[in-house]
Amino acid sequence: MKLRGVRGSRNIEDRRRSGGGGAKAGIGGVGLLVILAIGYFAGVDVTPLLQGLPQEQGAPRELSAEEQKSAEFSSRVLATTEQVWEQVFPDQLGIEYQPPILVLFSGQTASPCGGASGATGPFYCPADEKAYLDTEFFATLSRQLGAKGDFAAAYVIAHEVAHHVQNELGILGEVNNRRQAVGETEANALTVRLELQADCLSGVWARNVDGLLEPGDIKEALNAARKIGDDHLQRSAGRIPQPHTFTHGTSEQRSGWFARGYKSGDVQSCDTFGARNL
Template identity: 90%
Template sequence: MKLKGVRKSRNIEDRRRSGGGGKAGIGGVGLLVVLAIGYFAGIDVTPLLQGLPQEQGTPRELSAEEQQAAEFSARVLATTEEVWDRLLPEQLELEYQPPVLVLFSGQTSSPCGGASGATGPFYCPADQKAYLDTEFFATLSRQLGAKGDFAAAYVIAHEVAHHVQNELGILGEVNQRRQAVGQTEANALTVRLELQADCLSGVWASKVKGLLEPGDLKEALNAARKIGDDHLQSRAGRVPQPHTFTHGTSDQRESWFARGYQSGDVHSCDTFGARNL
């Protein structure tokens, strides 16, 4: 992704210098792999983490890699701001208020609960902030097999898409519906929510075509496949169980991202009205 010359968003809250409260003693990438797979595959990894020693975070200098990740995130976030600031008024006659992206290391807090690698990148509607441990980029590339800078950009765009859903009132409505049904039905609603965010990410990607390099689109589509529920449950040694899915299958995630990319239209992302996903 050609980000040289792209402005850096000011809507970045970097908490990484404080250490974020420490990491579980198994450390670094190994911890993130366990937690990321647990999050995406719907597996309870608590037994693996209980009893592990915690290191208290202390003020520290950021590594060159961490600084690069922050600059990358700030520039990608800026592209989402420009796209949605234009698209929401054009397509839905709504004004866009961009979210803040919180960068943290290990653990941090949010109004939606404690944030760590266990949650994965996530969006909290209570404070309208997206949360990202930038080490997740390494996990995505080295451990989950989703390589490339545009795969990492897709992760940010996906969380921003949840903010778009919040701006449209979709998150609140889905949350109310989830509370009125059983777990299986609630999971099915969550899948539709996540696939819609994938589609909206594709819409964003269609509007930054001028920044794409050869292979970028393939990187995003591959990332969508690598974090499909069926793929991650299989990777974790489990037989995929659709009733536990919360993000959609690899085919569904890739398909809805592609749909948004091909149409460039928010209206094409109505996963809740779709009979077949």
């Protein structure tokens, strides 16, 4: 992705020097319950793949050159989402777009939606309208999940911003109310549709930054979508896929909806809730 000439976003909150915003107790108690309650705003939960790995403890520290590079990359990608949605919202929806804050953390952090660690993956919290990202997840995405390339990492950020787009449109609140009124299986099915819509909206973003793309970028994003499908993650963790537990969709569904958004560039094409077949 050609980001050299892109100015970074100002909507960045960097907590990495403080070692994760003081959430040293990790996820537990009420924090864990809240994370589970709002888990459908997460890009991917890689906890099954990271069990047993040492977790970094929060402590004041200096950032490495690689960490600085990751922050600059994230800031520039976030800026592209702002440029895209600030144009798409009035053009396609007739309303203004208010961008989210992207919180960068290391190891652990806290949010109004509960505590989080790098193992939970990136997530969006509608309570404070912020997206949360441990930039170490980029390494997890590449090395452990097999989703390599800078555009694969950019897709992860665009996906969390897409949840903010859903929040701006009132979709998150509506789906949350519906989830609370049904059983677990149906609630999971609603969550899958929510996540696939975010993948499609990520595709809309990708279509609108076409001038910044390099050969192979879309292939990287499609591969990343496949690698974080529920069926692929459960197999990678040594489990037999259990469709009734899926909360993000299969590899085929995730890559398919991203491709749909990319091909159309139209928000209206992302109506996963009205689709009979996902």
